[in-house]
Amino acid sequence: MNTPFYIARRYLWSKSNNNAINKITRIAAVGVIVATAALYIVxxxxxxxxxxxxxxxxxxxADLKVYPQSGKTIRTDANLRQAILTTDGVLAVTEIIEERVYLNFKGKNHIATIKGVDDRFEAVVPVDSILFINDWFRSxxxxxxxxxxxxxKLSLGTYDYSELLEIYAPKPGTGQILDPQQAFRKERVVVTGVYNVNEDVDDTYIFxxxxxxxxLLDYDENTISGLEIKLNPGADPxxxxxxxxxxxxxxxxxxxRLQQNDALYKMLNTENVAVYLIFTLxxxxALFNVIGAIIMMILDKKGNLKTLQNLGLMxxxxxxIFYYQGVLLTAVSGAIGLALGFIIVWCQLQFGWVAITATLAYPVKPTLLNAVVVLATMLILGVIAANIASRNVNEKMLSRI
Incomplete structure (x- = not known):
C-alpha cells in the first residue's frame, strides 16, 4: 500500500477541527472548479x-484554386482541362475570370469584382446554398x-427591367485618354438573384x-484568371x-482552401491561443488558493505529523502526503469543473441561452481535444502548485514539532 497516498486521500475528505481551514479548502476547490469550467467554455x-x-x-x-504566379491571366485549352479532370482525386473543374469593375445603377455607384464563371461552376461550388433570393443567372x-x-448599397432588386445594372471595366493600354467614354467597356445586365455568404464577400463579388x-475585358476563349477545382471526398489536397x-x-x-484563407485561419488561431493563455492565468x-489551503493544512496537522514520525515515516x-493531497484536490476539482463546463456548453447547444442575434445562438463546439487540453493544463499546474506547497514540510520543520 502507498501509505502517503492513502493518508492524503483520508485528509482530502476529512474535516479539520479548525473551521477556517475547512472554508479555505472549499474556496480553493470552488476557485479551481470555476476556472476549469471557464477555460473549457471559452x-x-x-x-x-x-x-x-x-x-x-x-x-x-473551392477545394483547390489555380492562380497565375505573375500577371492576371493564364492560358488554357481543352487538353489542359482534360488533363486536370483525369488527375487522381479531381471531381470537377471550372474556369473563372476575375477583375475589378465599376457598377452603376440609377446614379448609385459601387466598386466590385466581377467573377465570370462557366456552366461547370455549379459542380464545384454549391450555388443553391448561397442564393438568398430568386435565381442563378442563365448561361x-x-x-x-x-x-x-x-x-x-445600390438599392437594386432582382428582375428590374426598367433600368439595367451597368458594369464598367477599364480598357488596357497606355497613354492619355481625353474622352472618358473611351476609357471603359460597358455591359448592361439584369440581376436575376442575390446571394448571401458574409458581408465581405457580398460586398466584393458579382457573378x-x-x-x-x-x-467586358476583351479576353479570348483560352484566356482566364484561374481555375477552381472540386476534389473527390477523402482526396488529399x-x-x-x-x-x-x-x-x-x-x-x-x-x-x-486553407491557403486561400490563411489570414483568417491565422487570426482565429491567434485569438484562440491568446484566450487560452489569459484563462490559464x-x-x-485559482491554484494559489490551493497552495494556501495545503500550507494551512500542514500547520493544522502538526500534531499528526509527530505521530507519523514516531510510526516510522520519513x-x-x-x-x-501533502503533495498527493494537493494533486487530488486539483484533480477532483478540475474534473468537476470540466463536467460543469461540458454541461453548460451542451445546454447552449440545446437551448441557445446566449444569442448573437434574435435568431442566431452563439456557436459552441465541445471537442475531445479541448477537454484534453483543459485537463492537461489543470493537472500540470496542479502538480506544480502541490509541489510548491509540500516543500513547506522539511527537516527543519519536522525537527521543531
Whole structure:
C-alpha cells in the first residue's frame, strides 16, 4: 500500500477541527472548479466560432484554386482541362475570370469584382446554398447575381427591367485618354438573384457568365484568371496539388482552401491561443488558493505529523502526503469543473441561452481535444502548485514539532 497516498486521500475528505481551514479548502476547490469550467467554455466557444466563420469559406471557396504566379491571366485549352479532370482525386473543374469593375445603377455607384464563371461552376461550388433570393443567372445571357450588401448599397432588386445594372471595366493600354467614354467597356445586365455568404464577400463579388466577362475585358476563349477545382471526398489536397502542378507550362500558384484563407485561419488561431493563455492565468491564480489551503493544512496537522514520525515515516514520505493531497484536490476539482463546463456548453447547444442575434445562438463546439487540453493544463499546474506547497514540510520543520 502507498501509505502517503492513502493518508492524503483520508485528509482530502476529512474535516479539520479548525473551521477556517475547512472554508479555505472549499474556496480553493470552488476557485479551481470555476476556472476549469471557464477555460473549457471559452475554448468551446472559440471552436464553435471558428467553425462558424470557416463554414462560409467551405461554401464559397473551392477545394483547390489555380492562380497565375505573375500577371492576371493564364492560358488554357481543352487538353489542359482534360488533363486536370483525369488527375487522381479531381471531381470537377471550372474556369473563372476575375477583375475589378465599376457598377452603376440609377446614379448609385459601387466598386466590385466581377467573377465570370462557366456552366461547370455549379459542380464545384454549391450555388443553391448561397442564393438568398430568386435565381442563378442563365448561361449565355446578360444576367448577373449580386451580393446582399451590394444589393442594399445600390438599392437594386432582382428582375428590374426598367433600368439595367451597368458594369464598367477599364480598357488596357497606355497613354492619355481625353474622352472618358473611351476609357471603359460597358455591359448592361439584369440581376436575376442575390446571394448571401458574409458581408465581405457580398460586398466584393458579382457573378456573371464567363463569356460576358470575356467581352467586358476583351479576353479570348483560352484566356482566364484561374481555375477552381472540386476534389473527390477523402482526396488529399496536397497530393492532388502536386500532381496538378505538372500540367501547367507556366508557373502557377495552386492553393488549398486553407491557403486561400490563411489570414483568417491565422487570426482565429491567434485569438484562440491568446484566450487560452489569459484563462490559464486565471487558473494559475485559482491554484494559489490551493497552495494556501495545503500550507494551512500542514500547520493544522502538526500534531499528526509527530505521530507519523514516531510510526516510522520519513520526512520525504510525510512531504508526499501533502503533495498527493494537493494533486487530488486539483484533480477532483478540475474534473468537476470540466463536467460543469461540458454541461453548460451542451445546454447552449440545446437551448441557445446566449444569442448573437434574435435568431442566431452563439456557436459552441465541445471537442475531445479541448477537454484534453483543459485537463492537461489543470493537472500540470496542479502538480506544480502541490509541489510548491509540500516543500513547506522539511527537516527543519519536522525537527521543531
Amino acid at each position: 475554448l468551446s466557444g472559440f471552436a464553435g466560432l471558428r467553425d462558424f466563420s470557416l463554414s462560409f469559406t467551405n461554401v464559397f471557396d 449565355g445571357e446578360n444576367e448577373a447575381v449580386i451580393g446582399l450588401t451590394t444589393s442594399v 456573371a457568365d464567363i463569356n460576358l466577362a470575356r467581352r 496536397e497530393v492532388v496539388k502536386t500532381a496538378l502542378a505538372q500540367h501547367f507550362g507556366n508557373p502557377v500558384d495552386i492553393k488549398t 486565471v487558473l494559475i491564480i 520526512g520525504s514520505e510525510i512531504r508526499k
